[in-house]
Amino acid sequence: MTITAGIGFKTMHLEQALATDTDGLWFEVHAENYMVDGGPRLAALVALADRHPISLHGVGLSLASVERPSPEHLMRLRRLIDLIRPIAVSDHLAWQRWNGAHHSDFLPFPRTLDALSHAADNVDIVQAALGRAIMVENPSLYIDLPGHEMSEIDFLTELSRRTGCGLLLDVNNVFVSASNLGFSPEAAIDAYPGDLVGEIHLAGHSLDADPDSALLIDSHGCAVADPVWALYDRLIARIGACPTLIERDDDIPDFATLIAERNRAHHMLAGREMANV
Known part of the structure; x- marks a missing residue:
């Protein structure tokens, strides 16, 4: 089976997800929600993995932290990987852990050579523990920190x-990020090395709740905006078709609505050579 476009799995949609035979469909879950020893949530994921390809998307590895990844966290993630056999494992270029505290946001950092060394060490530790390569996601940025020595893409x-x-x-x-920091999103999309991209995410964004703020927030609470679809079309025209996920984590619609949005990506991928699967 060739996978094309997928959606984030929500347990409220389990029955429909198990029943569907939509062409090229796959599902992604946040790994930390399933790193448990048992129970109905894990059982639902196991049942889903028997029917559809699954990608595990982490939100807790804190890859850009000066602190090393938690051995306990890695052990539980490895256990889940061995159970589910996902098609991909990923996390974010950000940090969350410091002095024993874990923050829920993906926090930015100055992109220095020293930070690169820490991040590379952390990725090496993660990949060794998991026995496989992972993918690292570019985060949404809201402030332009001082002290950068290289671009995010570099x-x-x-x-x-x-x-x-x-x-x-x-x-x-x-x-x-382009809207918040004032750079060209088209130039950024054009600069990403296509041979390294193994998965694409699409999601909705919202205006900051502060009426005096012009910030865009990566809310995952609405449909993908037309300018994002245009950037996506520009990207796959350059790099070829690549497994693509529609993310929705708030104000969750019914399964049919999610599938309809997913089908838009699926049809855009149709006819293009699948790359990096």
Whole structure:
């Protein structure tokens, strides 16, 4: 089976997900929600994995932290990987852990050579523990920190060169970051090395709740915006078709609505040679 476009799995949609035979469909879950010893949530994922390809998307590895990945976290993630046999494993270029505290946001950092060394060491530790390569996602950015020594794209490219990890390119994150920091999203999309991109994410964004703010927020709470679809079309025209996920984590619609949006990506991928699967 050739996978094309997928959606984030929600347990409220389990019955429909198990019943569907939509061509090229796959599902992604946040790994930390399933790193448990048993129970109905894990049983639902096991049942889904028997029917459809699954990707595990992490939100807790804190790859850009100066602290090393938690051995306990890696052990539980490896156990889940061995159970589910996912088609891909990924996490974010950000940090969350410091002095024993774990923050829920993907926090930015100055992209220095020292930070690159820490991130590469962390990715190496993760990949050794998991027994496989992972993909690293570009995060949404809201402030332009001082002290950068390289661009985000150069940082990710060098991280991949040093560690063998792939890139998960979130097109919505590129659009949000470009709007917030004032750079061209088209130029950024054109600069990503297509041979390193193994998965693409699409999601919705929202205006900041502060009426005096012009920030865009990577909310995952609405449909993918037309400018993001345009960037996506521009990307796959250059790099070829690549497994693509529609993310929706808030204000979840019914399964049919998610599939309809997913089908838009599926049809855009149709006819293009699948790359990096």
